[in-house]
Amino acid sequence: MESHSGIAAVVKKTLNRRYRAERRFRRIGLAAVAVGLLFLAVLFTAIVSKGYTAFQQTHVLLDVYVDPDVVHVGNLDSADYQGLIKASLRELFPDVKGHRDKRNLYKLVSSGAGSILRQKVLEDTSLIGRRIQIWVPADDDVDMVIKGHVDRSLPESQRRLNNKSLAWVDALKEQGRLEKRWNLTFFTAGDSREPELAGIWGATVGSFYTLLITLSLSFPLGTAAAVYLEEFAPRNRWTDLLEVNINNLAAVPSIVFGLLGLAVFLNFFGLPRSSPLVGGLVLTLMTLPTIIIAGRAALQSVPPSIRDAALAVGASKMQAVFHHVLPLALPGMLTGTIIGMARALGETAPLLMVGMVAFIVDIPRGFTDAATALPVQIFLWADSPERAFVEKTSAAIMVLLGFLILMNGAAVFLRNRYERRW
Amino acid sequence: MTTVGEIRAANPRMTCRQVNVYYGDKHAIKNVSIDIGRNEVLAMIGPSGCGKSTFLRCLNRMNDTIEGCRVTGTITLDGQDIYDPDLDVVLLRAQVGMVFQKPNPFPKSIYDNIAYGPKIHGLARTRSELDQIVETSLQKAGLWDEVKDRLKHPGTGLSGGQQQRLCIARAIAVSPEVILMDEPCSALDPIATARIEDLIHELREQYTIVIVTHSMQQAARVSQRTAFFHMGDLIEVGPTDRIFTRPRHSLTEDYITGRFG
Ligand SMILES: Nc1ncnc2c1ncn2[C@@H]1O[C@H](COP(=O)(O)OP(=O)(O)OP(=O)(O)O)[C@@H](O)[C@H]1O
Ligand SMILES: [Mg+2]
Numbered sequence: 001m002e003s004h005s006g007i008a009a010v011v012k013k014t015l016n017r018r019y020r021a022e023r024r025f026r027r028i029g030l031a032a033v034a035v036g037l038l039f040l041a042v043l044f045t046a047i048v049s050k051g052y053t054a055f056q057q058t059h060v061l062l063d064v065y066v067d068p069d070v071v072h073v074g075n076l077d078s079a080d081y082q083g084l085i086k087a088s089l090r091e092l093f094p095d096v097k098g099h100r101d102k103r104n105l106y107k108l109v110s111s112g113a114g115s116i117l118r119q120k121v122l123e124d125t126s127l128i129g130r131r132i133q134i135w136v137p138a139d140d141d142v143d144m145v146i147k148g149h150v151d152r153s154l155p156e157s158q159r160r161l162n163n164k165s166l167a168w169v170d171a172l173k174e175q176g177r178l179e180k181r182w183n184l185t186f187f188t189a190g191d192s193r194e195p196e197l198a199g200i201w202g203a204t205v206g207s208f209y210t211l212l213i214t215l216s217l218s219f220p221l222g223t224a225a226a227v228y229l230e231e232f233a234p235r236n237r238w239t240d241l242l243e244v245n246i247n248n249l250a251a252v253p254s255i256v257f258g259l260l261g262l263a264v265f266l267n268f269f270g271l272p273r274s275s276p277l278v279g280g281l282v283l284t285l286m287t288l289p290t291i292i293i294a295g296r297a298a299l300q301s302v303p304p305s306i307r308d309a310a311l312a313v314g315a316s317k318m319q320a321v322f323h324h325v326l327p328l329a330l331p332g333m334l335t336g337t338i339i340g341m342a343r344a345l346g347e348t349a350p351l352l353m354v355g356m357v358a359f360i361v362d363i364p365r366g367f368t369d370a371a372t373a374l375p376v377q378i379f380l381w382a383d384s385p386e387r388a389f390v391e392k393t394s395a396a397i398m399v400l401l402g403f404l405i406l407m408n409g410a411a412v413f414l415r416n417r418y419e420r421r422w
Numbered sequence: 423m424t425t426v427g428e429i430r431a432a433n434p435r436m437t438c439r440q441v442n443v444y445y446g447d448k449h450a451i452k453n454v455s456i457d458i459g460r461n462e463v464l465a466m467i468g469p470s471g472c473g474k475s476t477f478l479r480c481l482n483r484m485n486d487t488i489e490g491c492r493v494t495g496t497i498t499l500d501g502q503d504i505y506d507p508d509l510d511v512v513l514l515r516a517q518v519g520m521v522f523q524k525p526n527p528f529p530k531s532i533y534d535n536i537a538y539g540p541k542i543h544g545l546a547r548t549r550s551e552l553d554q555i556v557e558t559s560l561q562k563a564g565l566w567d568e569v570k571d572r573l574k575h576p577g578t579g580l581s582g583g584q585q586q587r588l589c590i591a592r593a594i595a596v597s598p599e600v601i602l603m604d605e606p607c608s609a610l611d612p613i614a615t616a617r618i619e620d621l622i623h624e625l626r627e628q629y630t631i632v633i634v635t636h637s638m639q640q641a642a643r644v645s646q647r648t649a650f651f652h653m654g655d656l657i658e659v660g661p662t663d664r665i666f667t668r669p670r671h672s673l674t675e676d677y678i679t680g681r682f683g
Contacts, residue, residue: 235489305526308484309589313539313596314516323538324528 051394057183058138058146064088068129082114110137112197140195140388190361195388206371213280218287226295250289257286258353274355274370282350287340294336298329331418338411348375374400426671427660431459435630441495450476454656463631465641468651474634482518519598525585527577535577539596563591564617582609603633650674
């Protein structure tokens with residue numbers, strides 16, 4: 001041993017090494033975080049740079065004569081509005097002759113233009129007989145040209161728009177009749193075969209109903225199971241087995257839950273296919289283990305001294321749990337639930353198995369209506385051949401990510417707000 | 423090992439006979455028999471780890487909550503076996519209150535800490551009755567003056583010693599008949615300690631008290647009888663003044679003269 005005064009010297013020798021180790025560890029940690037952030041940034045820029053254009057849609061300004069011969073009080077609902085749109089296009093390009101050229105000309109505006117005009121006339125019948133100016137969405141092919149996604153140098157046969165059509169587009173542009181405008185349709189419409197008419201709202205509502213089912217089933221069930229297993233169940237071979245199984249279920253690939261849902265909910269119970277009800281039930285099965293595990297962890301983190309304190313003043317087991325332990329564990333349980341919900345929101349595979357992958361135009365109006373969900377919508381659009389669905393896909397991913405960030409933010413907020421340290 | 427001294431009390435409130443406690447394979451309390459007299463303060467002393475807390479926790483069945491803990495033998499309260507399967511453990515714990523070694527206030531307001539017990543037992547019919555219970559309990563524990571202006575503040579925000587007095591107030595708020603105190607003064611300064619000791623003197627008129635302490639002086643000041651534990655054995659029991667002046671067992675003598683422990 002060194003002399004008594006030598007302890008400082010001895011410690012100093014190791015001190016440098018200890019600090020070096022600490023600095024090294026910090027740098028490694030920092031590097032790990034930086035790499036993670038880099039990947040995140042790459043992902044986000046890729047998605048945003050591809051998708052932001054979907055929030056705008058090229059519109060065409062048309063002068064439409066609301067011909068009283070075509071539209072009158074008797075047929076407001078069923079009049080040939082698309083015909084009026086076509087007429088106004090013919091007026092714009094009076095030189096266009098021939099059946100095929102005219103067809104190509106009509107194709108410049110969306111097939112949904114008629115229903116926009118109809119909506120306008122229904123709101124204000126005094127328009128009948130007047131000449132009005134109206135912005136209608138352009139066809140997705142025109143939209144792609146305006147957004148610069150079309151290579152004009154390609155031979156005509158490899159383009160979706162031929163030279164004549166391109167010339168018309170240029171002419172319209174010159175007259176100031178083409179404009180990129182805020183794409184409200186994207187946020188209010190359901191799916192469509194026409195990219196310019198397709199929207200995310202149907203899938204959002206479907207996801208909402210699905211998650212509502214999932215939340216209202218999995219939170220009470222998961223919490224009750226966690227409380228029972230953690231606080232009341234005896235510790236024996238059976239509960240050990242149960243625990244192992246729950247942990248296993250949490251790791252089971254989600255598609256397996258989809259198959260289970262297909263066999264049980266659709267084939268056995270005969271619940272409606274493609275419905276948020278069945279989707280929600282399947283996602284409940286999938287999230288339950290996560291919620292139970294998170295709930296048990298939260299309950300375990302409540303110090304036993306709190307239970308002792310309650311029991312020692314004569315609280316029953318039940319009172320100790322519900323008055324003291326559960327309120328303290330609840331923030332953790334909520335965090336676990338929200339993270340489970342976020343996972344459920346992003347889940348695609350099990351929904352494919354229960355038919356939520358169908359092409360559905362209508363906005364679902366209940367739990368048993370046919371519906372699709374956000375991630376499934378992304379899957380569907382990513383699979384579509386039209387060039388315009390590429391940006392739609394990215395935009396839908398942005399919407400989904402937005403919801404996920406919102407939910408995870410809520411989880412962090414809840415944790416910080418209600419977590420007690422003692 | 424047989425206990426030296428008189429394990430019987432003239433007028434016992436609780437009696438313990440051949441009590442053994444096991445934590446799994448560990449034999450923590452070995453064949454302990456002792457009476458706890460009515461309106462007496464029994465002090466339990468002994469070196470750290472000898473099983474004082476363990477034995478104390480047998481008296482209100484707090485050991486039930488510990489995984490793998492097994493208690494054998496008989497313990498009675500007023501002649502009633504407290505380990506009888508028919509006995510309601512909630513009722514028992516309302517009668518036998520406990521102050522733990524480490525202060526464990528609920529993470530709630532000071533007021534709610536005290537009011538919780540009376541509330542669940544329905545001891546107060548009105549809000550003002552409850553207020554009254556809270557005030558007298560805090561006063562008895564010597565905490566009232568310090569916290570009367572901040573009853574709504576969290577109990578966990580108090581200092582360690584204040585928290586311990588809060589726990590004492592919480593225990594006496596339900597007016598138990600027996601109070602078990604596990605080193606209630608280990609975190610307190612001499613003034614607060616003196617206050618607690620006064621409280622113990624006061625409480626003795628109505629209650630039976632068992633107190634674990636590491637302070638020989640405290641045992642001498644507050645208790646009528648003293649029990650000395652050593653490695654799970656009850657070595658010696660007797661009137662406090664006799665134990666401290668004329669211990670009969672050599673281990674007791676070694677301990678109180680400070681030769682070990
Ligand atoms: N929950 C438990 N599980 C296993 N062993 C335990 C448990 N609690 C206590 N013990 C053991 O039982 C013995 C007695 O412990 P106990 O807490 O009763 O001692 P004590 O006399 O109160 O000590 P101290 O004065 O330090 O508080 C110790 O050896 C301890 O290790
Ligand atoms: Mg102890």
